[in-house]
Amino acid sequence: MQIIAVIPARWGSTRFEGKVLAEINGKPMLKLVWEKVKQARLIDQVIIACDDQRVFDAARSFGSEVIMTRADHATGTDRIIEVVDKFVGAEIVINIQADEPLIDPSVIDALAGLMNNSPESPMASIMSEINDVREMADPNVVKVVVNNRQEAMYFSRSVIPNRERGQEAKCYKHMGIYAYRRDFLLRYHGLPHSSLEQTEKLEQLRVLQAGYPIKMMITEYQSIGVDTPEDLLKIKTLLS
Helix, strand or coil, X not given: CCEEEEEEECCCCCCCCCHHHCEXXXXXXXXXXXXXXXXXXXXXXXXXXXXXHHHHHHHHHCCCEEEECCCCCCCHHHHHHHHHCCCCCCCEEEECCCCCCCCCHHHHHHHHHHHHHCCCCCEEEEXXXXXXXXXXXXXXXXXXXXXXXXXXXXXXXXXXXXXXXXXXXXXXXXXXXXXXXXXXXXXXXXXXXXXXXXHHCCCCHHHHHXXXXXXXXXXXXXXXXXXXXXXXXXXXXXXX
């Protein structure tokens, strides 16, 4: 079973334009992410999907396979779909964010393994337990609740489940690493935008509202993304 990883690397960013090429310890952040993904044992091929010549040239310079995509894609998923359409042999596609230079290769392998062992699941992602009340209250931290089959029931920027009457209930945060079956990913593009997706501003709710399951994997990994120059400084401090 061929498994490919695609790293959508957009130049434009509302809060930090060009962040994918921001330097960390002498390397562009995109290269750090690419190097981490290359360490995953179950990944057969790693592709960077970009929309800007500067990103394209940088990716080529450090040896990555890179594809220039259209600049008008609304989401990273749309960018990945354009790439995957060219790779007919790929059966599973892993979506890795270009702004997570601390991504753990073992998490990528675990997610790929989950898809291998869950043939009924068209899509999967990861979550970790929240123990910090500030994270629970933060609308930028996406929460998820799952059923007994470890499938997502709902994603929200609000605290779910309600903590006031059930303090013992665990709260999980969702992290934006996704695995898809190729055939489902190509159908995904045709799913209608949903009311829940628009309310929460969370694209994955389109999948749930259309009736498809998203398998969730619990991990100890804590995602640290770079959304602002301040985040970049935090990463540099952690790696120094």
